[in-house]
Amino acid sequence: SQQGEEDPQALSIQEGENATMNCSYKTSINNLQWYRQNSGRGLVHLILIRSNEREKHSGRLRVTLDTSKKSSSLLITASRAADTASYFCAGTYSGAGSYQLTFGKGTKLSVIP
Amino acid sequence: GAGVSQSPSNKVTEKGKDVELRCDPISGHTALYWYRQRLGQGLEFLIYFQGNSAPDKSGLPSDRFSAERTGESVSTLTIQRTQQEDSAVYLCASTNNRVSYEQYFGPGTRLTVT
Secondary structure (H helix, E strand, C coil), rough: CCCEEECCCCEEECCCCCCEEECCCCCCEEEEEEEEEEECCEEEEEEEEEECCCEEEEEEEEEECCCCCEEEEEECCCCCCHHEEEEEEEEEEECCCCEEECCCCCCEEEEEC | CCCCCCEECCCECCCCCCEEEECCCCCCCCCEEEEEEECCEEEEEEEEEEECCCCCCCCCCHHHHHHHHCCCEEEEEEEECCCCCCCCCEEEECCCCCCCCCCECCCCCCEEEC
């Protein structure tokens, strides 16, 4: 079963605006990752945040993690049309010896030029 | 350097036929994963290979699904007697677990069972 749940399922914004996507999960994680997927094919890793971290930045991306609420958020600042894609959070769970990623269904982001 | 490659990129097959999907991981990556993604859904874990250890097959949905990997190289995912519900994009990812948890994904194989 899918442990991650992204919210909202779809988001449409104007170019230049900020986009915030949320993710909730059910069991304790070792780390949480965000991926981007264009056109339903390969995923590209964006950022990883470990369970002992609360916030992480990478370029225009900001990720927060609240382990007490089992939630994470991804903020994309100054969005561009090229940011249009689906965004997934994925957790690596304690006890999952294979380090498999458990994905949510994703947030479909549309950035309107 | 070369990323993860998968072949074929698209496969259309008739119900009941067997299909074989191929994944070439990044050279030096010890771990390899197969995922399935149905339309509009997230990724479902299928199987994991780590070096010469026994694979983690806990995600395979039925005994019609099997996978092999030779050492730390190519992997093949085989689906026997395909069903329409097998239609999905099958994604392969590799990683070097000793360095990071980041998984590098291939472009996927879109399987359509008619």
